[in-house]
Amino acid sequence: MTDIINSLGIILYATLVYATPLLYAGLGSCFSEVSGVVNIGIEGMMTAGAFTGTVVAYFTGNPWIGFICGGLAGAVFGALHALATVRLGADQTIAGTAINMLGPGIVIMIAKVLFNSTDTVPLMADQKIPKLFSGLFDTSTVGGRFLDNVFATYASTYIVFLLVIAVWFLFYKTRFGLRLRACGEHPLACETLGVNVLTMRTLCVTISGFLAGLGGACVTMTISTQFRPISIVGQGFIAIAAVIFGKFKPQGALLGCLLFGFCSGLKVVLGGSAAVSMHLISMIPYVVTVIVLILFVGKSHVPSANGKPFLRSR
Amino acid sequence: MKNRKSLLDIISESTFIHIIMAILCGFIVGAGFLAIMGLSVGDAYGRLLSSVTSLKGFTYVIVYSVPYIVAGLSVAFSFKTGVFNIGAEGQFVVGSMAAAVVGIVLGDLPKPVLIPLCFLAAMVMGGLWGVIVAFLKTKWGINEVLSMIMFNWIAFYLSNFIAGIPGIKNEGSAEATRNISENASMLFPKDFIRSAGIAPTANWGILVAIAAMLFVWFVINKTTLGYRLKAVGFNRNAAEYGGISVNASILTALAISGALAGLAGALQLMGMGNRISIFSSQEGFGFAGIVVALIGCSNAFGVFVAGLFYGALMYGGSKLNLVGAPTQLINVIVGTVVFFIAISAIFKHIKNMKIRARAKEGIK
Numbered sequence: 001m002t003d004i005i006n007s008l009g010i011i012l013y014a015t016l017v018y019a020t021p022l023l024y025a026g027l028g029s030c031f032s033e034v035s036g037v038v039n040i041g042i043e044g045m046m047t048a049g050a051f052t053g054t055v056v057a058y059f060t061g062n063p064w065i066g067f068i069c070g071g072l073a074g075a076v077f078g079a080l081h082a083l084a085t086v087r088l089g090a091d092q093t094i095a096g097t098a099i100n101m102l103g104p105g106i107v108i109m110i111a112k113v114l115f116n117s118t119d120t121v122p123l124m125a126d127q128k129i130p131k132l133f134s135g136l137f138d139t140s141t142v143g144g145r146f147l148d149n150v151f152a153t154y155a156s157t158y159i160v161f162l163l164v165i166a167v168w169f170l171f172y173k174t175r176f177g178l179r180l181r182a183c184g185e186h187p188l189a190c191e192t193l194g195v196n197v198l199t200m201r202t203l204c205v206t207i208s209g210f211l212a213g214l215g216g217a218c219v220t221m222t223i224s225t226q227f228r229p230i231s232i233v234g235q236g237f238i239a240i241a242a243v244i245f246g247k248f249k250p251q252g253a254l255l256g257c258l259l260f261g262f263c264s265g266l267k268v269v270l271g272g273s274a275a276v277s278m279h280l281i282s283m284i285p286y287v288v289t290v291i292v293l294i295l296f297v298g299k300s301h302v303p304s305a306n307g308k309p310f311l312r313s314r
Numbered sequence: 315m316k317n318r319k320s321l322l323d324i325i326s327e328s329t330f331i332h333i334i335m336a337i338l339c340g341f342i343v344g345a346g347f348l349a350i351m352g353l354s355v356g357d358a359y360g361r362l363l364s365s366v367t368s369l370k371g372f373t374y375v376i377v378y379s380v381p382y383i384v385a386g387l388s389v390a391f392s393f394k395t396g397v398f399n400i401g402a403e404g405q406f407v408v409g410s411m412a413a414a415v416v417g418i419v420l421g422d423l424p425k426p427v428l429i430p431l432c433f434l435a436a437m438v439m440g441g442l443w444g445v446i447v448a449f450l451k452t453k454w455g456i457n458e459v460l461s462m463i464m465f466n467w468i469a470f471y472l473s474n475f476i477a478g479i480p481g482i483k484n485e486g487s488a489e490a491t492r493n494i495s496e497n498a499s500m501l502f503p504k505d506f507i508r509s510a511g512i513a514p515t516a517n518w519g520i521l522v523a524i525a526a527m528l529f530v531w532f533v534i535n536k537t538t539l540g541y542r543l544k545a546v547g548f549n550r551n552a553a554e555y556g557g558i559s560v561n562a563s564i565l566t567a568l569a570i571s572g573a574l575a576g577l578a579g580a581l582q583l584m585g586m587g588n589r590i591s592i593f594s595s596q597e598g599f600g601f602a603g604i605v606v607a608l609i610g611c612s613n614a615f616g617v618f619v620a621g622l623f624y625g626a627l628m629y630g631g632s633k634l635n636l637v638g639a640p641t642q643l644i645n646v647i648v649g650t651v652v653f654f655i656a657i658s659a660i661f662k663h664i665k666n667m668k669i670r671a672r673a674k675e676g677i678k
Binding site: 021080085086089090094099102105109112220233234241273279282285289293294 | 398450455459460462463464465466468472473594595596601605608642643645646648653655659660663
């Protein structure tokens with residue numbers, strides 16, 4: 001019994017830690033897709049954020065400045081994506097592919113110059129994003145250890161859960177959210193009613209980059225302590241998958257990200273016992289996603305104008 | 315009315331000029347980064363050029379290009395049908411693994427039997443990977459981008475799993491499969507390579523790539539099937555109204571696209587790799603295929619040239635560290651090229667606006 005509770009605690013801990021970066025990036029993806037811009041550049045924006053976050057935290061010694069700068073680095077690439085897709089009518093998939101090459105390319109080059117290596121120097125413990133409520137629980141008891149595992153987690157996790165609520169409120173309970181969703185469904189109607197679609201989309205894609213950057217920074221500032229070229233390998237795409245899974249809603253994305261996080265957590269716990277091949281265990285989240293899609297989710301409603309460039313004719 | 319074309323008209327009409335301009339911009343931005351880092355632009359670009367123009371370098375470029383060309387053809391084929399095959403990565407991986415398994419297990423078969431058999435296995439597996447996704451889409455309406463991303467990872471872990479199975483796994487300490495049989499290898503004879511002074515991995519793959527290019531060109535431009543697929547790509551509803559089954563088209567398109575990606579995987583293995591390692595992250599040939607298809611405008615011949623260009627950059631880029639420039643510069647250059655290709659859409663928009671403005675004047 002004790003073992004089970006301990007394992008459960010570790011799985012939940014890992015679920016939260018692994019789901020957090022996905023959730024930041026997923027919320028970012030929501031902003032972009034709901035406003036009508038496909039953003040497959042999330043991966044590149046995360047890489048930019050992951051690198052910038054660690055480097056700034058390393059040089060300033062302050063994790064929060066690093067974290068925010070990680071977001072800003074993502075926002076720079078988000079703005080670039082917005083410039084291409086919203087202002088210049090570029091194909092959104094092509095532009096996103098470009099971002100996915102430029103992001104890692106540029107930051108790894110900078111890493112080479114700064115550290116003479118593609119990896120950054122590992123962060124000190126106090127340069128990482130701090131854990132909240134650590135030491136609050138009595139870890140000598142089973143229950144205390146469980147609570148410590150689950151609740152004494154990184155501050156970034158608490159922030160992202162608050163963000164999910166905030167984004168949900170913004171999307172569905174405010175005038176801004178209504179306009180944002182309308183931009184993704186019928187931009188021409190929006191424009192006719194006096195909403196500036198181009199401004200809205202530019203803003204949303206930039207926010208999308210900012211959140212993806214925060215997600216990237218989360219990876220290198222919580223799960224690991226340094227940026228390496230393989231820090232961000234596919235998390236951006238998984239976040240996009242989680243958003244499609246969640247039908248382009250922040251609360252749906254939460255569910256999708258927790259599912260992927262949980263599977264990663266399971267992997268961490270089961271990985272110790274080599275009874276089943278590690279590779280087969282790693283496959284679980286992706287197989288489960290496909291099965292869940294077939295059984296429960298089915299067709300997801302893509303915002304009608306998603307992927308279509310909108311340019312004024314005058 | 316003036317009939318003379320303005321410079322803007324010429325620039326805005328030619329996709330070829332857009333791409334050349336984009337490539338120039340890529341190298342200019344790359345030069346900018348080199349200058350910021352305090353490195354000599356001449357040294358770096360000189361090294362890039364000299365490493366791909368020697369006989370040995372040039373053969374290396376061709377060898378490097380083969381999987382990129384065929385993966386690019388795969389993605390280009392899917393683009394024509396209006397499907398974005400972001401799953402080429404997974405199809406490449408399963409194709410490569412299928413060819414490896416056949417090349418190891420049936421290694422005693424003679425060369426003329428084994429090589430086609432490896433290709434077949436790779437194309438069937440790659441095609442299957444594409445068809446599964448198409449089936450999920452047509453049967454249950456599951457978003458293909460989402461399921462392709464999932465199947466990329468399933469392919470990746472499946473490949474790693476198979477590489478660890480006894481009999482397939484390398485007997486030594488290497489985290490990889492055994493080498494494929496000599497009979498499955500497409501390398502030129504060793505004596506010839508030595509005497510000609512070309513790349514040690516020089517192989518017949520480029521001929522397969524040319525055949526694949528001709529196949530794609532033929533199917534897209536000269537067959538009813540190609541016409542149907544393109545019709546679906548241009549306008550799904552119109553195609554459906556015209557009596558073309560959209561679902562059947564998507565299934566066919568992804569089957570062919572997947573088979574091509576799988577073939578690319580086999581070519582990479584049988585030409586260069588010789589075995590498959592257990593990787594910690596995706597290798598990205600399929601993603602490179604997307605880039606190659608974009609630079610080549612999804613046109614079969616264009617993709618072939620773009621694949622050579624990409625291969626040259628990848629090979630030349632690997633030599634950049636000899637002059638102290640980071641290899642990653644190549645990704646920045648290619649990324650910039652793709653970015654400028656993306657924004658060249660604005661020319662078309664400007665042209666449309668002009669036509670509209672002219673039409674209005676006509677009405678007045």
